[in-house]
Amino acid sequence: MSDAARPRRWRWIGGVGVVAVGAFALGHLHAGSDAAPAAKGAPPAPGPRLAPAIASAELKAAIAEAVRDELRGARVAPRGPEAETEAEAEAETETEAEAEAVDRAAAAAARGHAVVDAARQAGRWTRDDAAALRAVLPAMTERQRQAVLDALLPAFNRGELKPDYVGPTF
Amino acid sequence: MKRTNKLVAAAAVLTALTAVGTTVHAGTKITFGTSIYRNPAGDGYAEGAMGSARNSYAGSPEYVWCYTGVNFAGAPMGACAVYDANGQFAICNGTGYYQFLAMASAGPDSYIQFWWDTTGKCTYITVANASYNEPKLP
Numbered sequence: 001m002s003d004a005a006r007p008r009r010w011r012w013i014g015g016v017g018v019v020a021v022g023a024f025a026l027g028h029l030h031a032g033s034d035a036a037p038a039a040k041g042a043p044p045a046p047g048p049r050l051a052p053a054i055a056s057a058e059l060k061a062a063i064a065e066a067v068r069d070e071l072r073g074a075r076v077a078p079r080g081p082e083a084e085t086e087a088e089a090e091a092e093t094e095t096e097a098e099a100e101a102v103d104r105a106a107a108a109a110a111r112g113h114a115v116v117d118a119a120r121q122a123g124r125w126t127r128d129d130a131a132a133l134r135a136v137l138p139a140m141t142e143r144q145r146q147a148v149l150d151a152l153l154p155a156f157n158r159g160e161l162k163p164d165y166v167g168p169t170f
Numbered sequence: 171m172k173r174t175n176k177l178v179a180a181a182a183v184l185t186a187l188t189a190v191g192t193t194v195h196a197g198t199k200i201t202f203g204t205s206i207y208r209n210p211a212g213d214g215y216a217e218g219a220m221g222s223a224r225n226s227y228a229g230s231p232e233y234v235w236c237y238t239g240v241n242f243a244g245a246p247m248g249a250c251a252v253y254d255a256n257g258q259f260a261i262c263n264g265t266g267y268y269q270f271l272a273m274a275s276a277g278p279d280s281y282i283q284f285w286w287d288t289t290g291k292c293t294y295i296t297v298a299n300a301s302y303n304e305p306k307l308p
Contacts, residue, residue, distance in 0.1 A: 154212055
């Protein structure tokens with residue numbers, strides 16, 4: 001047995017021992033409470049005693065619970081190669097999704113800058129420009145959104161660009 | 171005699187109603203014109219009131235707006251803009267929660283004043299909701 005496995009084995013034996021002692025005590029407790037009060041001097045009542053059956057069922061349940069606890073601990077503590085593969089696959093999926101989101105955001109930012117550049121060259125900001133920008137702004141990161149607006153808004157404020165409609169600018 | 175009394179009574183009622191009408195409509199009223207001032211460096215300020223801009227003379231291009239929203243990340247967004255009678259347009263982009271709160275406090279008859287920096291970001295915002303602000307007419 002390896003040094004690492006020794007404490008675990010002791011824990012397991014200890015757990016089963018505690019459960020067994022507990023079940024024994026429970027059996028006695030139930031036997032006392034379930035038995036009808038015997039008349040003074042009367043012989044013990046005939047018939048089957050329920051206590052051993054209850055104790056046995058409880059013992060079985062307690063052992064099952066202890067085993068489950070041990071298994072649960074084994075699952076949480078050291079991760080086997082299968083679990084590692086699973087985690088790697090999950091991480092890979094997340095990375096792929098993140099990469100897709102990054103690509104989408106980059107494409108949206110590029111489109112936004114293209115709309116702004118074209119409008120600045122034309123000197124006017126149309127309703128279609130606003131709609132085009134509005135369509136891509138949500139897909140951008142906050143930094144990308146700020147960069148696009150930093151290109152658009154000063155052009156308005158310097159008078160180089162003017163909206164040719166009444167309505168939301170973006 | 172009877173007819174004269176009736177006429178006198180009607181005149182008295184009319185006078186009273188006129189007096190009441192005058193009283194109801196008393197109070198300070200201010201019309202705010204839209205204006206934009208641009209510094210050569212690229213910053214500047216703009217002001218205007220929703221009601222006054224909407225009620226401005228026929229053919230005037232004036233308008234004032236403030237928009238607020240929240241993006242997918244849950245971050246607040248906002249912007250305010252003024253289009254003045256001379257056809258100038260100014261806009262500023264809100265940054266930060268407090269600017270968002272100021273913009274979100276704008277109502278249908280609010281007076282708005284804002285400063286922007288060279289990148290178009292708001293550097294100062296005032297939103298005044300006051301009894302003397304001109305309400306929007308249909």
